[in-house]
Amino acid sequence: MTSRRNLLIAALIAGVMFRLGIPGIADLVSYAWDLAEPVSRAMVPPGQQGLIALAGLGVVALVGYLNYDIFFKGAKKGKRGLLMVIYGFLAGILLASAGLALAGCA
Numbered sequence: 001m002t003s004r005r006n007l008l009i010a011a012l013i014a015g016v017m018f019r020l021g022i023p024g025i026a027d028l029v030s031y032a033w034d035l036a037e038p039v040s041r042a043m044v045p046p047g048q049q050g051l052i053a054l055a056g057l058g059v060v061a062l063v064g065y066l067n068y069d070i071f072f073k074g075a076k077k078g079k080r081g082l083l084m085v086i087y088g089f090l091a092g093i094l095l096a097s098a099g100l101a102l103a104g105c106a
Contacts, residue, residue, distance in 0.1 A: 015092020
């Protein structure tokens with residue numbers, strides 16, 4: 001029972017963190033891309049630019065796996081564990097949204 005409770009708590013925290021995100025991360029990524037894109041186009045031959053895009057997709061897939069590892073852990077516990085993780089994740093998103101609404105941030 002403690003294993004499933006720990007799984008639910010971890011999913012709840014993952015949902016809250018997913019909803020809150022990192023403030024300003026989109027602006028930061030956009031700024032970094034604006035700085036790096038002209039330099040990378042000048043330094044990398046046109047034939048290799050596609051490989052860089054594929055490497056970027058690989059990094060996105062790796063980050064997605066690491067962020068959603070809680071779902072894989074829930075799936076290992078069977079249908080009940082997976083449902084518990086999904087409900088915990090959604091509850092975390094709802095709790096964070098309610099907290100932001102009460103704080104007047106959303």
